[in-house]
Amino acid sequence: MASITLKGREIPLLYTVWEMKQVQEEICPLGDLQYIMFGRNKDDENDRSKYAGPEHLNAVAKLIRILGNAGLEEAGKETDLTDKKVLRSLRPMELTDAINSCVEAMSEGMESEIHDEPKDGPVDVVLEEIEKKKEAAG
DSSP: OEEEEETEEEEEEEOOOHHHHHHHHHHHHHHHHHHHTTTTTBBBBBTTTTSHHHHHHHHHHHHHHHHHHHHHHHHHHHOOOOHHHHHHHOOGHHHHHHHHHHHHHHHHTTTSSOOOOOOOOOOOOOOHHHHHHHHHHO
């Protein structure tokens, strides 16, 4: 699971349909998200003048808050992130890494299935596929 470290605290990031809905309600339509998250002008992708501007930073804070609180909730921890806490926890040089962590979490969320927690020890991938096929047929 993707995560981000804010002031030494590891925050898991989770993206499901619920977070997808929140992103659209609080930030922008999904089709515009890539432009806003990378500070680009939708009409001119080479124009990055919005990077680190107020609109860009607000969007980053909201996305980290949404994904971070979802990850904390799934982990059974207190969902205490706020936009202000997120921005206060980031140094300007960490901004790109924070955005990349969110992109990673969203990519994981777009996978075709939700994975269980990793198992301890070695995993036999072939055996797992056989078991999945048996469950589907059974």
